[in-house]
Amino acid sequence: MSKYDVAIIGSGPGGYVAAIRCAQLGMKTAIIEKYSTLGGTCLNVGCIPSKALLDSSHHYEDAVKHFEEHGIDIPGEIKVNLKQMIARKQSVVDQTTGGIDFLMKKNKIDVYVGIGSFKDATHITITGEETTEIEAKNTIIATGSKPSTLPFIKLDKERVITSTEALKLKEIPKHLIVIGGGVIGLELGQVYKRLGAEVSVVEYMDRILPTMDSGISKELNKVLKKQKFKINTSHKVKSVERNGDEVIVKADNKKGEEVTFTGDYVLVSVGRHAYTDGLNLEAAGVKLTERGKVEVNEHLQTSASNIYAIGDVIKGAMLAHKSEEEGVFVAETLAGQKPHIDYNLIPGIVYTWPEVASVGKTEEQLKEAAVEYKVGQFPMRALGRSRASMDLDGFVKILADKSTDEILGVHMVGARAADMIAEAVVAMEYRASAEDVSRMSHAHPTFTEAIKEAALAANDRALHI
Numbered sequence: 001m002s003k004y005d006v007a008i009i010g011s012g013p014g015g016y017v018a019a020i021r022c023a024q025l026g027m028k029t030a031i032i033e034k035y036s037t038l039g040g041t042c043l044n045v046g047c048i049p050s051k052a053l054l055d056s057s058h059h060y061e062d063a064v065k066h067f068e069e070h071g072i073d074i075p076g077e078i079k080v081n082l083k084q085m086i087a088r089k090q091s092v093v094d095q096t097t098g099g100i101d102f103l104m105k106k107n108k109i110d111v112y113v114g115i116g117s118f119k120d121a122t123h124i125t126i127t128g129e130e131t132t133e134i135e136a137k138n139t140i141i142a143t144g145s146k147p148s149t150l151p152f153i154k155l156d157k158e159r160v161i162t163s164t165e166a167l168k169l170k171e172i173p174k175h176l177i178v179i180g181g182g183v184i185g186l187e188l189g190q191v192y193k194r195l196g197a198e199v200s201v202v203e204y205m206d207r208i209l210p211t212m213d214s215g216i217s218k219e220l221n222k223v224l225k226k227q228k229f230k231i232n233t234s235h236k237v238k239s240v241e242r243n244g245d246e247v248i249v250k251a252d253n254k255k256g257e258e259v260t261f262t263g264d265y266v267l268v269s270v271g272r273h274a275y276t277d278g279l280n281l282e283a284a285g286v287k288l289t290e291r292g293k294v295e296v297n298e299h300l301q302t303s304a305s306n307i308y309a310i311g312d313v314i315k316g317a318m319l320a321h322k323s324e325e326e327g328v329f330v331a332e333t334l335a336g337q338k339p340h341i342d343y344n345l346i347p348g349i350v351y352t353w354p355e356v357a358s359v360g361k362t363e364e365q366l367k368e369a370a371v372e373y374k375v376g377q378f379p380m381r382a383l384g385r386s387r388a389s390m391d392l393d394g395f396v397k398i399l400a401d402k403s404t405d406e407i408l409g410v411h412m413v414g415a416r417a418a419d420m421i422a423e424a425v426v427a428m429e430y431r432a433s434a435e436d437v438s439r440m441s442h443a444h445p446t447f448t449e450a451i452k453e454a455a456l457a458a459n460d461r462a463l464h465i
Helices: 013-024 040-045 047-065 083-104 181-193 216-225 320-334 362-370 384-389 415-428 434-437 449-457
Strands: 002-009 027-032 108-111 115-120 121-128 131-141 146-149 176-178 197-201 230-232 236-243 246-252 260-265 264-270 272-274 308-309 349-350 357-362 372-380 394-403 407-414
Touching: 002 013, 002 047, 002 415, 013 027, 013 040, 013 083, 013 246, 013 320, 040 047, 040 083, 047 083, 047 181, 083 394, 131 320, 176 181, 176 246, 176 260, 181 197, 181 230, 181 264, 181 349, 197 260, 216 230, 216 357, 216 362, 216 407, 246 264, 308 320, 349 415, 357 415, 362 372, 362 407, 394 434, 394 449, 407 415, 407 449, 415 434, 415 449
Parallel strands: 002 027, 002 131, 027 108, 131 308, 176 197, 176 264, 197 230
Antiparallel strands: 115 121, 121 131, 146 272, 236 246, 246 260, 349 357, 357 407, 372 394, 394 407
8 A cells, every 4th residue: 555645635726736845845745636637627627718718709809899990900700710719728728737747747746546535534545447545644635616506406517507518618609697796607708798699697696796895896897788798686596497498597686576587508607615525524534614615723724633625625715826825835834834824815816808806805894894994096097008908997996004004905907907916915915005005116008007006096196197
């Protein structure tokens, strides 16, 4: 029987990063993955493929709507080749997952393909083409999450689909109904809206992106409506039925009136749930919370002292980069180091266009905590760079402590917001004030000038509005 210092169950961003860091720190490491490719949801059916389709559809939309204005004439009709678009997406996935294979070999990490199940706290049975058993001094559970649904919805994965099936459709929907106005639903909704589908979003809460700053929600709602999205908030879905190639969604609006939506595809995007199936956690003495997540302490240690858990399977935001930080955290903890994660400074991003990015506290959270704050906001359309690229929608908003000027939250909608948010994370990591950021030189013309201007605006000193 092979013996390891650490075994990781699950090879998503949290799992494979944990394996690499453990190996770097001198531990004999094994990683167990039930699927034939490494990388988990993020690389195979999540972050990477969805961004590939978002980029492809963005190119198409630019060609159809904006090239002529830029002085680019394309003879003939511009057409979507969905088959090629999906094929390119898959090639990006294959290259990325292949890179993880390389990293495992480079770091001398043993890879086992099969379902990992605890025999006890130190022995794991791996059921694949053949059954293997290994012994691990420590184990990290990194099995991630799966798409959630509603109890009355039957997912046939043909017309009533999850994000996984939405990444490999063989046709562009005529009318895509998206149940859920969160990150995944809006991103995939925009992919197919750009390609010609009618898109209706049905959201239970009173706004899209309900967990983000309300100003962000309001701005993106306005932008998406301009893009001809049909957004229906405060709608409680009560039935989804398929009739041949037609799908009927019935919901009650905020007045209690029944509303019917009819389309050819329904994307159920109501969140994700921790995936612990097949782990046999009871045999290892690992407890779950009431919500079905693995219970951990501040060291990400489970109720079994030699077993840790990270990523979507535990509490907190379900984000790939959060999982990576936790993977490194556990590896360094096992090596006797004293790592730290500031969960307040893990950014959240929506890869629509314009993009949405946020870090730190929202206005709602500051009000609830009775923290006195000031707001600095700057519109993207006031930037020369925005006018040059025709990306005028959105703004940057900085929330700073009213007395100390320390930045408490940064929220933005705009072109390249996903990249710009890193500046806010760095500033907040070092507890910068709004004035600190406003006095740093920002290259001109760039989108990041909006961050400087918002910092100036927090102290009533904006230069360009």
